[in-house]
Amino acid sequence: MLKSFHQKVLLEAGCDEAGRGCLAGPVFAAAVILPKKFHHPLLNDSKQVTEEHRYTLRPIIEKEAVSFAVGMVDHEEIDNINILKASFKAMHLAIDQLTTKPELLLIDGNRFTAYTSIPHECIIQGDGIYASIAAASILAKTYRDDYMKRLHLEYPHYKWDSNKGYGTPQHRHAIGEHGMSPYHRKSFQCLPPQLALDL
Numbered sequence: 001m002l003k004s005f006h007q008k009v010l011l012e013a014g015c016d017e018a019g020r021g022c023l024a025g026p027v028f029a030a031a032v033i034l035p036k037k038f039h040h041p042l043l044n045d046s047k048q049v050t051e052e053h054r055y056t057l058r059p060i061i062e063k064e065a066v067s068f069a070v071g072m073v074d075h076e077e078i079d080n081i082n083i084l085k086a087s088f089k090a091m092h093l094a095i096d097q098l099t100t101k102p103e104l105l106l107i108d109g110n111r112f113t114a115y116t117s118i119p120h121e122c123i124i125q126g127d128g129i130y131a132s133i134a135a136a137s138i139l140a141k142t143y144r145d146d147y148m149k150r151l152h153l154e155y156p157h158y159k160w161d162s163n164k165g166y167g168t169p170q171h172r173h174a175i176g177e178h179g180m181s182p183y184h185r186k187s188f189q190c191l192p193p194q195l196a197l198d199l
Contacts, residue, residue, distance in 0.1 A: 002044065002129065002134055003129055004036050004038065004039070004130075004131055005132075006104070010102075010104040011066075011100070011102050011103045012033065012103070012105070012106055013033045013105055013132060014033075014034070014106045014126070014131070014135060014136045015095065015106065016030060016046075016107075016108040016126075017090055017108070017140055018140035018144045019164075019165065022164065022166050022167070023165055023166070023171065023172075023175070023185060023190045024148075024151075024158065024165040024185060025144070025148050025165040025183055026075060027072070027078060027087050027090050027144075028070060028072050028090060028144035029090035029091040029093070029094050030068065030069065030135075030136040031069050031071075031094040031095045031097075031102075032132050032135040033065060033066040033100055034064070034065055035066060038064055039131070040060060042057055043131060044128065045128040046140070046141040046142075048128065051145075054141060058139060058142045061135045061138060061139060062139075067100040068098070068135075068139060069095070069096075069097035069098050069099075070094055070097075071091065071092070071095075071097070072093070072144075073086040073089050075183055075184065077089075078187065079185055082187070083185075083188075085113070088112060092113070095118070101118075103118065103119075104120070104121065105119070105120035105121070106126060106130055106132060106133050107122045107126070107133075108123060108126040108133045109122055109123075109124065110122050110124050144164070148161070148164045149161050158178075158181065159171065159174065172190065176191055
């Protein structure tokens with residue numbers, strides 16, 4: 001069962017990102033402040049939750065949260081500043097939008113660029129430990145998936161409606177056949193070297 005909080009004194013916001021390892025599209029991040037007594041039996045790390053249950057959870061999280069927000073950094077900025085910095089920036093953008101200011105940030109992962117005036121704790125696999133980080137992972141994942149489904153309508157041959165921009169064999173094959181779209185991350189190795197040589 002997920003823990004409701006990391007400590008009992010400070011108001012906490014959980015933060016997580018989605019799309020760091022994708023070949024195309026933006027990285028999304030969410031910040032969520034949950035009531036300390038919030039509990040839902042389906043809530044878990046978004047990677048452990050079915051797509052159907054993620055979309056069941058999203059409106060519940062949004063309704064019950066003390067505050068929530070989602071930030072996005074696009075593929076061009078990812079190429080300019082690198083994906084790690086872009087992930088941290090997306091988290092900062094989400095935190096910026098919170099209508100209630102948290103007093104402690106719980107960050108999924110082992111690194112973070114400090115946010116001005118709010119202390120943070122980095123927690124490896126935190127989305128499977130703390131409810132607020134799990135909730136952030138659900139929002140970041142569903143908002144990003146919706147975005148990639150919209151891009152799929154523009155470039156259907158990459159099948160972003162199913163792979164969401166991740167480097168599946170099907171996706172890489174489509175890049176080999178059709179080339180890279182304007183939404184692909186040029187700083188990423190989108191094709192295996194042997195395929196790149198054949199283009």
